[in-house]
Amino acid sequence: xxxxxxxxxxxxxxxxxxxxxxxxxxxxxxxxxxxxxxxxxxxxxxxxxxxxxxxxxxxxxxxxxxxxxxxxxxxxxxxxxxxxxxxxxxxxxxxxxxxxxxxxxxxxxxxxxxxxxxxxxxxxxxxxxxxxxxxxxxxxxxxxxxxxxxxxxxxxxxxxxxxxxxxxxxxxxxxxxxxxxxxxxxxxxxxxxxxxxxxxxxxxxxxxxxxxxxxxxxxxxxxxxxxxxxxxxxxxxxxxxxxxxxxxxxxxxxxxxxxxxxxxxx
Numbered sequence: 001x002x003x004x005x006x007x008x009x010x011x012x013x014x015x016x017x018x019x020x021x022x023x024x025x026x027x028x029x030x031x032x033x034x035x036x037x038x039x040x041x042x043x044x045x046x047x048x049x050x051x052x053x054x055x056x057x058x059x060x061x062x063x064x065x066x067x068x069x070x071x072x073x074x075x076x077x078x079x080x081x082x083x084x085x086x087x088x089x090x091x092x093x094x095x096x097x098x099x100x101x102x103x104x105x106x107x108x109x110x111x112x113x114x115x116x117x118x119x120x121x122x123x124x125x126x127x128x129x130x131x132x133x134x135x136x137x138x139x140x141x142x143x144x145x146x147x148x149x150x151x152x153x154x155x156x157x158x159x160x161x162x163x164x165x166x167x168x169x170x171x172x173x174x175x176x177x178x179x180x181x182x183x184x185x186x187x188x189x190x191x192x193x194x195x196x197x198x199x200x201x202x203x204x205x206x207x208x209x210x211x212x213x214x215x216x217x218x219x220x221x222x223x224x225x226x227x228x229x230x231x232x233x234x235x236x237x238x239x240x241x242x243x244x245x246x247x248x249x250x251x252x253x254x255x256x257x258x259x260x261x262x263x264x265x266x
Contacts, residue, residue, distance in 0.1 A: 005068040005120065006030040006045070007059070008037040009075025012222055012247045013125075017074035018044040020128030029066045031059050036077055053077065054088035056095065056111070060118050070123045071115060073108075073216045076186070108216045124214035126245055134265040136241035140253040141262030144236060148203065151176060152238045155205035156266055163209040169219060170206045172234075174198045187221075188228045200233030208243035221263075222247035223255055230259035241265040 004026045008014035014037065018028045022044070030045040032038075034052045042048040049062045063071060088096065095114055112122045126133060144152065155173035158181075163169045168182030172194035179202055180194035187206060194202050208219050221239060229237055239246075244265065246252055256263050 002026045002070065003029050003046075003066050003068050005063040005066075005071035007071060007073045008032045008041055009073075009077040010036040010038065011075050011220075011224070013220055013245070014038075014041055014075040015044055016129060016132070016247060017072055017125070021072070024128055029063060029068050031062055033075075033077060036075065052087065054092050056092035056114070057089050060091070060115070060120075063120060064118060069120055071120055072123055072125055072127065074125050076220075109213070112215065122215040125216065125218045126214055129245060132245050132247065132249060134239050134241050134244040134246050136265050139246070139249075139263040139265055140256035141236070141260065144262055144264065148236060151203040152205065152236065152264070152266070155203050156207065156238055159205040159207040160210070163207050166209065169209065170204065172198075172202050172204050174202045187225065191228050191232050191234060195232035195234070201235045202232075204229065204234050204237040205239075206237065206244065207240045212243060219244040220247060221245075221252070223251050226252055226255040226259060226261060226263075229261045230255075234261060236262035236264065238264050238266050 004021045006014065006018055006021065006028050008030055018030065018041065021028045027046040028044065029047045030041065030049065032041055032048060032050045034050050039050070047066055051058050051062065095110055098110055115122055151173055154176045155171050158173065158178055159169065159171040162171055162181055170182035170187045170190050171178055172180045172191060179198040180190045182190040191204055206219055206221065219240065221244065
């Protein structure tokens with residue numbers, strides 16, 4: 001039995017990560033980010049600390065004091081939180097001062113180096129959730145028509161190109177035209193913007209970055225994603241097989257079927 005650290009953002013991902021850690025016979029030592037995490041997560045954890053994202057030294061100390069060596073990051077941390085005027089301790093200020101830019105990967109890799117300095121390591125976010133990774137093929141909904149598949153193929157190629165530039169990982173297309181590209185606003189807002197610009201019937205493509213670092217920023221979809229697709233009248237969503245985590249997969253399949261939305265892994 002080990003004490004596994006969990007840094008929790010928002011959404012369902014931290015709950016499933018905590019359950020996965022416990023199912024493997026380990027204890028969950030959770031730091032719930034004050035700006036993001038759901039406090040109901042506490043009942044799934046053995047130790048629970050609520051700390052601001054800017055209190056980096058306290059986060060490190062909380063784990064070290066509990067004998068944690070491996071740490072998992074799970075759940076969304078909105079970019080607006082990172083860019084907002086949060087109160088940072090000296091350790092956080094020092095780390096931010098090392099940054100060459102504020103790209104997600106740059107920031108997280110820099111913070112990962114700080115964990116290693118304190119005798120801890122960040123491990124892949126899906127380490128205890130391998131069974132939730134998307135398998136190639138049709139996941140939910142009706143088979144796509146030839147024209148719809150052409151849109152998906154086009155959008156998937158565009159999304160991989162954008163992801164390679166570390167701009168975003170989602171592209172929404174219609175009639176082989178790009179309606180919206182994800183940036184710091186996140187997938188849901190990208191889908192909403194595409195509907196405003198192109199109306200119903202769009203295809204959403206969400207991919208992993210080339211050489212995706214699964215310690216953080218792993219592509220994730222869940223029931224909230226399906227609700228957004230339905231509300232914005234999207235026709236289908238393509239995700240990358242073996243690189244995308246599907247939360248609450250049975251509910252995702254049911255909701256997608258009810259909404260008339262196809263989900264496919266490529």
